Amino acid sequence: MNAIKICEQISFLRRQKGITQEALAKHLGVTNQTISKWESGQCCPDIQFLPRVADYFGVSIDELLGHTPNSSLEALCLSLKKYFSELPEKECFDSAYRLAAQLHEIVMSSGYRNSVHWKEKNYAKEPVSHWGLSARSEAEGCSVRDGDLILFTDSRAWSRLKKAEIRKLACMLEQFADEKVLKVFFTLQDLTMRDSDRYVSAGEIAESLKMNTDDVEKILSELPVTVREDEDEEKYRIDGSAAWIPSVLTLLR
Numbered sequence: 047m048n049a050i051k052i053c054e055q056i057s058f059l060r061r062q063k064g065i066t067q068e069a070l071a072k073h074l075g076v077t078n079q080t081i082s083k084w085e086s087g088q089c090c091p092d093i094q095f096l097p098r099v100a101d102y103f104g105v106s107i108d109e110l111l112g113h114t115p116n117s118s119l120e121a122l123c124l125s126l127k128k129y130f131s132e133l134p135e136k137e138c139f140d141s142a143y144r145l146a147a148q149l150h151e152i153v154m155s156s157g158y159r160n161s162v163h164w165k166e167k168n169y170a171k172e173p174v175s176h177w178g179l180s181a182r183s184e185a186e187g188c189s190v191r192d193g194d195l196i197l198f199t200d201s202r203a204w205s206r207l208k209k210a211e212i213r214k215l216a217c218m219l220e221q222f223a224d225e226k227v228l229k230v231f232f233t234l235q236d237l238t239m240r241d242s243d244r245y246v247s248a249g250e251i252a253e254s255l256k257m258n259t260d261d262v263e264k265i266l267s268e269l270p271v272t273v274r275e276d277e278d279e280e281k282y283r284i285d286g287s288a289a290w291i292p293s294v295l296t297l298l299r
Contacts, residue, residue, distance in 0.1 A: 052084075053086065055111070055112055055124065056081075056084055056085055056099065059124070063103065067082055074098055074099065074102070104119075104120045105121050106121075112128075146198075149189075150198075154180060185201065186200070187200045194293055195293040195296065197297075222295065226257070226265060227269070229257075230255065230257075231291075232292060233251050233255055234246065234251060234269075234283065235284060235292045238283040245283045246281055248262040251266075269284075270287070271285055272285045
């Protein structure tokens with residue numbers, strides 16, 4: 047039995063199911079320590095446990111052992127996990143985006159209820175510029191595609207915002223309510239987004255916008271940016287933790 051493969055599969059399936067090691071141990075009638083050892087590869091489940099483990103996760107024993115999966119959702123997740131683990135790193139994000147675009151098209155065409163019209167055309171490969179706002183809302187959640195953004199929400203995962211969170215959000219929205227701030231922010235995005243190593247100066251942004259450099263520097267000091275000194279000159283790019291903001295803001299236009 048391939049200890050590494052089965053320990054990865056059990057750990058992956060458990061996390062996909064959203065349960066703890068304790069819950070899995072209770073269902074199988076073993077100790078928490080046993081599950082921990084299985085997932086860490088210290089030992090493998092006895093062969094008598096394999097059918098029970100496979101049944102619990104809704105996969106076959108072959109799938110549990112890392113062989114070709116069938117069409118169940120859990121098996122599909124395993125198949126995707128295997129597919130992405132074998133992809134060159136530089137291709138992973140592009141493939142994930144194409145998959146998300148395809149899932150959006152399923153929702154838009156009611157493919158999850160009726161015929162899957164997107165088989166006739168691969169909308170995931172359509173150039174981003176060909177897409178306008180595409181949205182669908184259901185009781186379960188909603189899906190939106192606009193330009194380079196694909197968004198899914200799950201109504202069950204919604205949680206009421208606390209007062210402090212609302213105040214923080216209001217301050218952020220107030221900051222971006224200024225037209226000059228938006229111009230600087232989106233220009234910074236335009237100049238750096240295609241090169242993860244590129245930083246630009248306030249002067250470059252000012253030249254592009256025909257603004258005063260001091261005004262641009264003042265605006266940048268209030269934005270979520272990363273600053274790097276380059277030969278005594280400060281250069282900027284949008285901070286990685288805020289890289290999603292430009293795309294989300296475009297939904298409000």
